[in-house]
Amino acid sequence: MSEVFEIIGMMPPWFWLAWAFLVGSFVGSFLNVVVYRLPRNCLSINKPKRSFCPSCKTQLKWNDNLPIVGWIWLRGKCRYCGVKFGMRYPAVELLTALLFTLAMWRVLFSDGNISDQPLAWLTVLHIFLIISVLLPWALIDLDLQTIPDKLTLGPLIVFIPFAADEPALNFGAIAGHEHAHLIFGWGTVWLDSLVSALVAGFAAAFGLWFIGKISNVVFAKRAAEMGGETMGFGDVKLMLLLGVMLGWPKLVAAFFIAIFVGAIFGSAQLLKKKGHFTPFGPYLTLGAVVAAIGMDRILWLWDKYMDFLKSAA
């Protein structure tokens, strides 16, 4: 086992980064399938196995189906009926590929090469899974303003064991901030980490649910227009999942990034007076991915900002 990781550690970083890009582009291609098929109840994820044209239903050839290059090769059109495939398919593939590459670089290579350490690869896998669950979340939420339970309860089962992997939850912590398992201190790091991530998830979910209940009373007229609820229960379930995925420090960071970015885009939409309004879910998932990959950089900025405030006072 250790010899395998010795060999892995001897490979040049660009090899593993190229590998992450390739894996990411194929995962992105699969995520497109999930986003298209999961909300359409008559379609199963693995049947038919091959992708088909949404217009003429002809099965695509394997080489037309290759991520990114297939779309460029066909110039974004169906070979059989000429219908245009949206830019979103190659965009999701490219985004997934870039995020996988960035995540691998951050964990294994950005502060010295630690690719010979098995636990570091577990952290990489953890972040790959976070990206792979949250991207379809955001896209389905944008399309339909609702999330199928398969995308919350299923991943929750997968991420609970990962919450015991304290180094993964603590990845990106810097000196003075490393507290993925702050709350208990039972002496067993993995149990602390697991319980504290679960508590973070349930506390955040309950908090958001409670805010929703209050806003139903405060904005009673708006709530009546929206069928009784101002806040979707989907966002509450997302909070639970994010807590277990990220641990509490990154959950807090994700929440503030979501509010910050949401406020900027929300006011831009208000200024343009578009009736269209973006749900909160995609902002939360964006915050979560940024926190998962770049928590230490965020904390660094935060420290600088605090220093600036102190020097100004």
Ligand SMILES: [Zn+2]
């Ligand atoms: Zn077609």
